[in-house]
Each structure stands twice: as structure tokens, then as C-alpha cells.
Amino acid sequence: MSLKLVSYNICPYVLRVAAAxxxxxxxxxxEFIDIENKPEWFAQAxxxxxxxxxxxxxTKVLFESNxxxxxxxxxxxxxxxxxxxxxxxxARAKQEFAGEVPTNIHNIIYAQTKEKFQENIADFNWYLDKxxxxxxxxxxxxxxxxxxxxxxxxxxxxxxxxxxFLKEDHLQKYPNIKQYALxxxxxxxxxxAIVPQxxxxxxxxxxxxxxxxxxxx
Amino acid sequence: MVAQFQYRSVQNIxxxxxxxxxxxxxxxxSIVQDLRPSILISxxxxxxxxxxxxxxxxxxxxxxxxxxxxxxxxxxxxxxxxIIHELINKIILIKYYVLQExxxxxxxxxxxxxxxMSLKLVSFNICPYVLRVAAAxxxxxxxxxxEFIDLENKPEWFVKAxxxxxxxxxxxxxTKVLFESNxxxxxxxxxxxxxxxxxxxxxxxxARGKQEFAGEVLSTVNRLVYxxxxxxxxxVIADLKWYFEKxxxxxxxxxxxxxxxxxxxxxxxxxxxxxxxxxxFLKEDYLEKHPxIRQYADxxxxxxxxxxAIVPQxxxxxxxRIKKIDGYIVKQV
Numbered sequence: 216m217s218l219k220l221v222s223y224n225i226c227p228y229v230l231r232v233a234a235a236x237x238x239x240x241x242x243x244x245x246e247f248i249d250i251e252n253k254p255e256w257f258a259q260a261x262x263x264x265x266x267x268x269x270x271x272x273x274t275k276v277l278f279e280s281n282x283x284x285x286x287x288x289x290x291x292x293x294x295x296x297x298x299x300x301x302x303x304x305x306a307r308a309k310q311e312f313a314g315e316v317p318t319n320i321h322n323i324i325y326a327q328t329k330e331k332f333q334e335n336i337a338d339f340n341w342y343l344d345k346x347x348x349x350x351x352x353x354x355x356x357x358x359x360x361x362x363x364x365x366x367x368x369x370x371x372x373x374x375x376x377x378x379x380f381l382k383e384d385h386l387q388k389y390p391n392i393k394q395y396a397l398x399x400x401x402x403x404x405x406x407x408a409i410v411p412q413x414x415x416x417x418x419x420x421x422x423x424x425x426x427x428x429x430x431x432x
Numbered sequence: 433m434v435a436q437f438q439y440r441s442v443q444n445i446x447x448x449x450x451x452x453x454x455x456x457x458x459x460x461x462s463i464v465q466d467l468r469p470s471i472l473i474s475x476x477x478x479x480x481x482x483x484x485x486x487x488x489x490x491x492x493x494x495x496x497x498x499x500x501x502x503x504x505x506x507x508x509x510x511x512x513x514x515i516i517h518e519l520i521n522k523i524i525l526i527k528y529y530v531l532q533e534x535x536x537x538x539x540x541x542x543x544x545x546x547x548x549m550s551l552k553l554v555s556f557n558i559c560p561y562v563l564r565v566a567a568a569x570x571x572x573x574x575x576x577x578x579e580f581i582d583l584e585n586k587p588e589w590f591v592k593a594x595x596x597x598x599x600x601x602x603x604x605x606x607t608k609v610l611f612e613s614n615x616x617x618x619x620x621x622x623x624x625x626x627x628x629x630x631x632x633x634x635x636x637x638x639a640r641g642k643q644e645f646a647g648e649v650l651s652t653v654n655r656l657v658y659x660x661x662x663x664x665x666x667x668v669i670a671d672l673k674w675y676f677e678k679x680x681x682x683x684x685x686x687x688x689x690x691x692x693x694x695x696x697x698x699x700x701x702x703x704x705x706x707x708x709x710x711x712x713f714l715k716e717d718y719l720e721k722h723p724x725i726r727q728y729a730d731x732x733x734x735x736x737x738x739x740x741a742i743v744p745q746x747x748x749x750x751x752x753r754i755k756k757i758d759g760y761i762v763k764q765v
Contacts, residue, residue: 262678263645275634279641286637301608304619308612312596345596 216290218243219270221257223250224410225417227317227369228280229267235284235365237404239291247410281310281366288362295362306356306363309349313366316342320373325426332427336385343389350391353398360402368405371396376417380428475522486514549623551576552603554590556583557743558750560650560702561613562600568617568698570737572624614643614699621695628695639689642682643699649675653706656714656761657754665760669718676722683724686731693735701738704729709750713761 220236220243222229236243248257253264260276261268269277269286277283285307288295297303319338326332349355354364374396378384386393399405410416422429553569553576555562569576581590586597593609594601602610602619610616618640621628630636652671659665682688687697707729711717719726732738743749755762 271634275638277634277637277641279644282637282640282644285640286633289633300619300622301604301610304610304615307618308610308615311612311615348595 217272218287219273220245221261221266221268221270222247223266225413225420226250226266227320227373228314230369230372230405230408231280231365232267232269232283232287233408234368234402234405235295235362236287237407238360238365238402239287239295241287241290281307281314284310284362284365295360297356297361306361309355310363310366312342312345313363313370316370317373320370320377323426324377324421324428325424326428327426329427329431332431340385343385343392347389347392350389350395354395360399364399365405367395368399368402368408371399372405372409372413373417375400376414377421377428380421382431471526475526479518479522482518483515486518487511550605551620552606553578554594554599554601554603555580556599558746558753559583559599560654560706563702563705563738563741564613564698565600565602565616565620566741567701567735567738568628568695569620570740571693571698571735572620572628574620574623614640614647617643617695617698628693630689630694639694639696642688643696645675645678646696646699646703649679649700649703650706653703653710656710657757657759659760662760662764665764669716672718676718676725680722680725683722683728687728693732697732698738700728701732701735704732705738705742705746706750708733709747710754710761712751713754715764 218236218241220229220232222233222245224247233245248254248266250266258264260270261278262276263278265278267278267280267283269283271277277286285296297306316339319335319342322335323332323339326335352358354360355367356363374386386396551569551574553562553565555566555578557580566578581587581599583599591597593603594611595609596611598611600611600613600616602616604610610619618629630639649672652668652675655668656665656672659668685691687693688700689696707718719729
């Protein structure tokens with residue numbers, strides 16, 4: 216079975232999939248595209264013209280990062296999802312929650328006005344507040360990384376790069392989340408999923424967008 | 433985007449009276465559920481009775497013929513084998529009975545009937561995401577309670593129970609809470625046979641990818657109501673048209689994956705129930721270019737399980753809300 220992950224270099228949703236593939240030690244190719252300048256073949260292959268997409272055996276295309284995560288989990292043992300249907304449902308619900316945060320961070324970067332910026336910062340704090348009771352162990356479901364953890368990893372890779380531009384350390388109130396972020400970033404599979412120059416590329420994007428985050432006093 | 437609608441909807445939701453009603457029991461299932469305690473009791477009584485007789489016989493044999501069998505360990509071993517033998521016989525009998533009744537003896541499939549499970553769906557009356565779950569529960573003929581809440585005035589217990597203060601949530605056995613409509617759909621799918629998801633992992637993943645897509649379309653339909661400016665409204669319309677363009681190649685049959693409704697179809701249903709209710713305010717029919725999607729919408733709305741999931745006065749309530757929000761959709765000429 217051949218797997219090709221189509222990616223955009225700083226896309227947080229791609230990072231989840233790449234990190235999980237690394238952790239499960241599943242072989243895959245990765246192809247980067249320029250999201251500003253999508254190649255012809257991509258517009259045809261990807262039903263929704265989004266990344267990530269996973270091309271299986273050259274022809275079958277899967278989209279939506281959470282769905283791809285579950286699919287690759289089924290490719291090899293052991294499974295990173297809980298066996299019990301309820302526990303698995305709960306883990307997946309948390310993954311969906313994790314999916315909202317990169318969008319929020321994106322909005323923080325792109326907010327042009329003070330009101331929008333503060334609104335999105337408030338949302339971010341709300342997300343952290345909701346996340347905190349779930350972090351009771353080294354990882355989300357215990358002491359070993361599970362599938363849901365890879366969904367959360369990309370939140371903290373972006374946050375690391377954005378932090379210098381933010382006036383406050385939002386994780387200060389939540390030492391458990393701070394520790395969780397460190398545990399995730401320490402995983403080799405996550406590190407390998409981060410492209411070289413990630414920091415520079417993301418910083419460059421932030422400056423190009425020139426949102427309120429740069430201009431704030 | 434999906435969640436932002438749900439999060440933002442706190443601001444603009446019309447008050448409603450909460451109400452509680454129970455879906456009527458499906459008569460087909462009630463037979464097995466009524467017999468459930470009897471099956472267990474019969475099994476236990478019968479097993480106990482048979483065991484008592486067997487133990488009595490062994491004791492007699494011990495007394496008369498086999499003095500050495502008074503050794504406790506040997507006796508216990510015999511008894512253990514006996515119990516296991518009897519249990520296996522009884523399990524075989526029960527499996528046979530269940531197979532006759534339900535057409536399956538797979539433990540995974542029948543556990544819903546053997547384990548008493550209470551389900552409560554917490555809802556907001558016109559929430560399209562709730563409709564997905566309610567329609568699927570109806571289709572699978574799974575019994576559940578439904579409780580409506582006012583999103584503008586969330587009750588205390590709801591804020592505590594629902595981690596993200598959103599609907600729908602599914603409360604299982606009074607204490608376990610699941611959130612996120614697509615996740616709830618998958619959970620209820622595994623409660624009873626047959627599964628509405630494809631068996632093949634790739635096909636299942638593809639179906640789930642389409643379910644996520646359905647969430648984006650739904651969010652876009654909702655944005656139609658909230659857009660305040662012409663520019664914003666036109667942008668939403670353009671998005672909606674783009675989504676229908678993308679959806680069209682997927683609709684080749686009566687339903688998404690064939691001629692029978694599957695789980696993904698319930699994710700799509702509220703797109704069309706909402707659109708139906710909003711249509712009177714729209715200048716254009718966006719399904720005109722896509723007769724296959726229009727037919728699909730009709731097929732979905734014709735499903736009894738979808739109809740039963742729509743609250744009475746749904747169109748009136750939605751119209752009232754649209755007028756109250758007073759977005760560009762109301763003001764456009």
C-alpha cells in the first residue's frame with residue numbers, strides 16, 4: 216500500500232497526520248504544494264481543494280485530518296484509539312474540539328481590528344479553560360500518546376511561534392496544559408513532522424499578513 | 433467554522449419553552465426487552481436447579497463408592513468442570529433463542545438489548561446538528577428521551593454536563609456525556625445492527641470525510657441568516673454555490689452511498705431542512721442547477737425518521753428567528 220500525504224508546509228492540520236504516521240512507523244511520501252498557487256492535479260485530486268489529503272495506492276483520496284487519522288490508525292496495530300465505544304467517542308469528540316483551535320489561532324493572526332483580535336483572544340482563553348480539566352496525566356488519555364494527542368500537537372507548535380508576538384503568556388494560568396505542550400513537543404514523531412524552517416516560515420506569514428497582532432501597542 | 437456557529441448562536445437565539453417527551457417504544461423491540469429479565473432469571477434458576485441435583489448425586493457417590501474423592505481439591509475441580517459445562521450448555525441455548533428472535537447472536541450486536549441503556553438527547557428546538565442525531569436514532573429505532581433547553585438561558589445542569597456548552601449532547605446512563613454530532617452518530621451506529629457505516633476502512637473514512645463536509649455546508653446555510661452586509665451575504669452565497677458544485681458529483685444514487693440511507697445521509701439531512709425553511713427569504717433557488725441534489729433533498733425529507741425529528745412549527749420558528757436577527761437576507765430587495 217502506498218501512501219502519499221499532500222501538504223502545505225505550515226499547515227497545522229497536516230502536522231497531525233504526519234506526526235501520527237511517524238509515531239505508528241508507517242511509511243509514506245510527502246508532497247508539498249503552494250496553497251496560494253494550487254497545481255492543476257491537486258485541484259482535481261482533492262475534492263475540497265484543502266490539505267491534508269492522503270492518496271492511497273495512487274488513486275484513492277481521503278480528506279479531513281481527523282478522518283485520515285482514524286484511517287491510518289486502522290492500518291497497523293496497536294490501535295491508538297480506546298476499544299470501548301464510549302471512550303472512543305469521547306476521545307474523538309476531544310479531537311473535534313482540538314480542530315477548532317488552529318482555526319482560532321489563524322483568526323488571531325489574521326484579525327485586522329482591535330475588536331476582532333480581542334474577540335479571538337477571548338475565544339482562545341475559553342478553549343484553554345475548557346481543555347484544562349481534560350489534562351490530568353502526561354498525555355490526554357494516560358501516560359502514553361494516543362490518537363487524540365496528535366490532534367492537539369499542532370496547537371502548541373503554532374503557539375510556540377506566535378508567543379513572541381503576544382503580550383501575555385496564556386498558558387501561565389494552566390501549568391498542566393503547559394506541561395502537556397512540552398510533553399507533546401518532546402515526542403520525536405512530532406518533531407519530525409515539523410518542517411525545517413517552520414518558525415521562520417510562520418513568522419514570515421504573520422508579518423506579511425500584518426494583522427493587529429503586529430501593530431498592537 | 434461549524435463550531436463557531438454553535439458558539440456564536442448564544443447571542444441570537446429566540447427563547448422557547450423547554451419540553452420533554454419520550455419517543456414511543458417500538459413494539460418489535462419491546463418483546464425482547466420485556467423478556468430480558470425473564471431470560472436471566474430463568475437461566476439462573478435453571479442452572480442452580482441442575483447444579484443442585486448434580487451436587488447431590490456427587491455427594492451420594494462420594495459417600496458410597498469413592499472414598500478418595502472426599503479430597504477437597506478433586507471435588508472442587510469436578511464441581512468447577514461441572515459448572516462450566518452447564519454454563520456452556522445454557523449459553524448455547526440462549527444464543528439459539530436470541531438468534532431466532534433477533535436474527536443475530538453476535539454479542540456485540542445484542543448487547544444493546546441485554547444491557548439496559550438509557551439515552552437522553554439534549555437539544556435546542558431548531559438546532560440542525562441535533563436533527564442529525566434525532567433522525568438517525570429514529571431510523572435505527574433506538575429508544576431515547578429528548579430534552580429541549582433554551583440556548584439563551586442555559587440551565588445550570590447543562591453548563592455542568594456539557595463540556596463545551598453546545599448541543600447536541602447525548603447523556604448515556606445518566607452520567608456519561610458525548611458531544612459533537614458526528615461523533616454521537618458513530619456511537620449510536622454501533623449500538624444496534626446493522627451498521628450504517630461501510631465496513632471497509634477506506635470507504636468508511638471517505639463517508640466520514642463527506643460527513644465533515646456536510647458540516648461546513650450546514651454552517652454556510654446558517655451564515656445566510658446572520659450576514660449583515662450585502663458583501664458578506666454575497667460571499668456566503670458564492671460559498672454555498674461552490675459547496676453544491678462539490679457535492680453534485682457525489683450524488684449518483686437515491687442516497688449518498690446507494691439506494692438505502694446510511695449514516696452520512698443523516699449528516700446531510702439538516703442542510704436541506706434548514707434550506708427549506710429559509711427558502712422563502714431567498715431570491716434564487718440554488719438547487720435549480722443541480723436536479724440530482726434537489727432529488728436527494730426530497731428523498732431525505734421524505735424519510736419518516738427525518739420528519740419525526742423535525743419539531744412541530746419548525747418553519748414558523750425559523751421564520752420568526754430570521755426576522756428577529758434582521759440580517760441582510762431580510763433587508764435585500
